[in-house]
Amino acid sequence: MCGYGWNHGWNGTWGWGGIVMSVLMLLLVVAVVVAIVFAVRYLAGGASLHHRGSSGPEGMPAEDRLADRFARGEIDGDEFRQRMALLREHR
Structure with missing residues (x-):
């Protein structure tokens, strides 16, 4: 039974590696969302209003x-x- 089911690691915890991976995944998702927002604003012409002078x-x-x-x-x-x-x- 050891190693099967939901309990991975000691006492069902992920340890520091799982926490680091969770934080990195969260940062990746935030970076993708920010990149999409900037791409939409650029393609919609929002950035051109600030550069006309x-x-x-x-x-x-x-x-x-x-x-x-x-x-x-x-x-x-x-x-x-x-x-x-x-x-x-x-x-």
């Missing part, structure tokens, strides 16, 4: 926000041209 806090480029304000009538044509020139000058 000209995007503001809303994720919209400054020129587009300025054009939107001009289209809504919040600023006039002269102010629009001045601000666009400043934006292009400081790229």
